[in-house]
Structures are given as C-alpha cells and as structure tokens.
Amino acid sequence: MKRNELKSIGELLPLVLRENGLAEGLSYVEARKAWDNIIPDAIRGYIRHVSIANHCLTAHVTSAALRHELFLNRKKLIADINAKTMPGTITEIKLLS
Secondary structure, eight states: OOOOOOOOHHHHHHHHHHHTTOHHHHHHHHHHHHHHHHSOHHHHTTEEEEEEETTEEEEEESOHHHHHHHHHTHHHHHHHHHHHSOTTSOOEEEEEO
16 A cells, blocks of 8 residues: 655645635635725715625615715735735625615
C-alpha cells in the first residue's frame, strides 16, 4: 500500500469546495459580508433586502436619492466587494425600489 503525501486542511478545503460545487455559494456569503462592511449603518437602514444570484447583487432601496447615488457608484462597489472576495464574484448590481 502506497502512502499518500500529507496535505494541510488549508490546501484541501478549496479543493473539496470546488469538487462539491460549494465554492460559488461560499463566495456569495463572503460578498454579502463585504457588502455589509462597505455600506455604512446609516445607509443600510434604507436598504430592505439584499440577495445574490448569478453573480448579480440585488438590493431593494427605499430612497430614490440613495438608489441614484449607489447606481452612480456601482462600479466602485463591485470592485470593493470583489477585492474582499474572489475576483468575479459580483459582476452586476441591481438597485430596485
């Protein structure tokens, strides 16, 4: 019987996540946490629901002025979220009323 090379959990975990199709879901959880860290509490009070699906973050914003401001800064928001997660996790932000 041949003994396999020992590997650390840190090396095996990304492999197991990819093989089981869990890497994308985990990156969405990280993106949601990044969104919560980027958006201040005062602004978060005007955002009712945030969801992520198919690399698109959707936020329901109750203030039209805030929605417009977030719309103008969406490229920077995407870059900031992707900097804290895997690149390409979020490719689009939709802001709904």
